[in-house]
Amino acid sequence: MKRLLATLAALTALPAWASEGERITVTGEIIDTWCYYSGVMGGPDAVVGSAHHTCALWCSASGIPIGLLTEDGTVYTVLNLGPQDNATGGDTALTLASHTVTAEGMFYARDGINYIVVERVVSDMGITNLSHEDYDVVPSFAIPEPKE
Amino acid sequence: MISRLATAIALIAAPLAAQDFSEGSEARSWNLYAEVPATFEARVVDVMCELTGDCPENCGGGERQLGLLRAADGVLVMATKNNQPAFTGAVVDLLPYCGLSVTVDGLMIDDPEIGARNIYLVQRVKTDGGDWSKASQFTKVWARENPNAKGKGPWFRRDPRILAEIEKHGYLGLGLEIDREFKEYLFE
Known part of the structure; x- marks a missing residue:
């Protein structure tokens, strides 16, 4: 029975099963998924927007997955960001860190995680979440203190 | 089925x-x-x-x-x-x-x-x-790939791409003028 269960579960892992993506257009903020999910630096509201922009650059540059956080709280893990740029430490991911964008691409869901393969960033509204007005900067050392 | x-x-x-x-x-x-x-x-x-x-x-x-x-x-x-x-x-x-x-x-x-x-x-x-x-290999690989970014401090303070973004748009990403005013408030 155990072997049957493992076989059935493994069947769900075949790429062919998961290849039925759905075309979607979504609007949301490009976020750093590790800080958002882990709570390592505070609640979800503190690790988005301008307050967290520098940290989002750090995490994105190191290849931590970026996400697209929509207004209703859904996070889409971004696997590709346009035809010429990857989403693992790629340049576009850096330039769009913390920006609110509308993106179109293919949606996939698996094991509780939503994914989007972005084919085109339709519009870039820049940073619209001025979270520094409530949280200053997160983490607090993100902006180095000026030397005397 | x-x-x-x-x-x-x-x-x-x-x-x-x-x-x-x-x-x-x-x-x-x-x-x-x-x-x-x-x-x-x-x-x-x-x-x-x-x-x-x-x-x-x-x-x-x-x-x-x-x-x-x-x-x-x-x-x-x-x-x-x-x-x-x-x-x-x-x-x-x-x-x-x-x-x-x-x-x-x-x-x-x-x-x-x-x-x-x-x-x-x-x-x-x-x-x-x-x-x-x-x-724990990231920083070693980063140092190998960024030989011109040697210096004090952690990698994320020296990474050329990150520094270029901050130089262009500031730490908040909202532009250098807003950054300047915010730093005055933050470190006053």
Whole structure:
């Protein structure tokens, strides 16, 4: 029975099963998924927007997955960001860190995680979440203190 | 037929998803709200390949997100973070194991309230019969790839691409003028 269960579960892992993506257009903020999910630096509201922009650059540059956080709280893990740029430490991911964008691409869901393969960033509204007005900067050392 | 089979699999997979992978884990706590120690066998995979069937060689050579296809239940775990407390991802550490079966040890983040499922911080990895390797290679690889960025301080204070972004748009990303005013307030 155990072997049957493992076989059935493994069947769900075949790429062919998961290849039925759905075309979607979504609007949301490009976020750093590790800080958002882990709570390592505070609640979800503190690790988005301008307050967290520098940290989002750090995490994105190191290849931590970026996400697209929509207004209703859904996070889409971004696997590709346009035809010429990857989403693992790629340049576009850096330039769009913390920006609110509308993106179109293919949606996939698996094991509780939503994914989007972005084919085109339709519009870039820049940073619209001025979270520094409530949280200053997160983490607090993100902006180095000026030397005397 | 397919939908019936999918339903059957979903019903069977539900209890499997609740399996406890903490037994035998020696993962170090990061004192995270939703962390759970987890060690398991898995195959290192290119996540986009798994989902779409678009599968370049060597899991994309570092340009793709990597996942851990868990042997026990076929769940695709997102390898989000490596073992270094330095804002570092896990791709560099797992890429040498692309396509291989490994055992990993680390912390699973499970916080349904914010949609965190199967998000993983990998602390160490080994192949069958091999020794554990710490998943702490990012900064070494970064230093090798950025020989002109030597200096004091952590990598993220010296990374040329990050510095270029901050120089152009400021630490808040809102422009240099807003940055200047904000720094005056912050360090007054």
